[in-house]
Amino acid sequence: MSGTGELIATGPLVSVQAPPPRPAPVARRLLGSDLIWAIAFVLPYAAVLLAFVAYPVGYALWMASKPSLYAELIDDPVYLTTVVNTLLFVGLGVNVKMFLALLLSGFFMRRRWWIKALLVIYMLPWVLAAVQAFISVHWILIGEMGLVNRLLEELFGIDGPMWFNNRGLALGSNIAAYIWKWMPFWTVIFLAARMAIPQEIHDAAEIDGATGARRFVHVTFPLLANLYLVCTLLSTLWTVGDFNTVYFVSNGAPALSTDVLATLGFRYTFDGIKPELGLAAMMSALPVLIPIVIIMVRRLHTREVQL
């Protein structure tokens, strides 16, 4: 059996879980020592939020509040390229990764011993340390002696391209490395969700003649749709903050044309010694990110009501 799947399998992330028989909520108020304990339990996390989120974010807003910073950004041609790169990296990376993860989670549902063994290997990229893994990807692709180009020549007699001399190829390499690293994590989330779908639903669908692709479109996907949306939004937020992939795979090559906001902000701060400008560059993503969080929290909330 696949332990990784079961790891989260019982988590009620899917809306099909039968609602637990719950008594009408008793208006029970916390009293006396219980209230004190509850507050004491929440206190550590509240302190974390206040000290390590609220204060730095407030500081960031104050640092990046000068309008002239944004004028300076717009004037920098690298910034505009970077915005396009970020859209491509996040948009393609997240969506291709999530869609493949959803499909592959179906593949890993199959009950074959070798598929279970494969899942164990397939999870490796996720637990591998990012810096080292991406350095390895960098070495695989670089120059004529990189493993990929050597394989291309040995197996097919093709002269591989110089991956980091071409903006499209370098961007594609970043996206592929990102998918390689993070697809396993989401595959397991979807695998767990699929395992939580009661078998009766599949049986009923089969009697109605829905098998294969039709079952996926009309039965499985609608059941997972809400989870899929929430995961995609969460992954989008995480990916905008992803520094390692681009920094270690292409490192902006060729000529800073494949940077994303996360790495450009870093370059402004360190190479340009302009932390305010680095912050402003990242801040410019907030108008997109805040609505994403709001949709995500509301989606989570609706599901909680359904349960």
Added chain:
Amino acid sequence: MSVAAAGGELFRRRYRRRRLFTEAGSMVLGFVLLIWSLLPIYNMFLIALDPEEGEVEFTGNIVPPEPSLDAFGVVLTQDDRYLAQFWQQFGNSLYIGVLTMVLTLVIASLASFAVGRMRLGKGRWLTGAALLTYAVPAALLAIPFYRAMHSYGLTDSPWAVIAAQVTLASPFAILILRHYATLIPVELDDAARIDGASAVQLYLRIYLPLMAPALAVVAIFALVLAWNDYLYQILLLNAPGKMTVALMQGHLFEDPDAAWNAMMAAAIIYALPPIVIFYALRRYVTAALTVG
């Protein structure tokens, strides 16, 4: 032969052919996934097993010509100028990783227990605010975080990195824990209450043991997060004695003069702790589920 029998035969043959196709298809897919997953890992071993010191680009082989474990020996004995402090750096990384894991478990489980099980009235706001953290991407939070640590007097301290990682891991941890907790009937708490259990006893004796599978997920997630980090470490750590493996390797990643076989051997050794914990906890979780 009757028509029906012929039809049945045809149907059976078609069914068999379709099964064969699916089987062959999934084998091809499995093979592609295997290569895809292992290629960068294979490359690490390819470079690490090469006895020649020096540039990676010189090897250019698909299989190691004379595989040797010398590079691992160099790492073990720290016999290279870049790896002279490897085990100290490894210890620093472990310190940050393990403390991130433990603190995330404690802080997130306490908060989810209070909000989800003790029905703390305004607790929902806290978990909502937790998710709002992710509106600020990790890379954006890093710069003001650095300034904030300055004002807290936590410059050049591993605790600053731990604080950052716990901050980033907790919202997801709380999300997972709160969802998993809905599977455990509240009646259990009520029954224990009648028997005179206090809030602390409920947390320790009922909540934590029953939540073990979700806690295992959170532990792995937090450890992997800390293990992946480079940005916060480079911002928050300066002194050579505080260096971590990720920092050391990240600094050198485009340095052709580094002994890359030893560097890759070091990378493989560094990769082991999360893998070990992942597979160890995986088994534990499975056992916990089948017993429960």
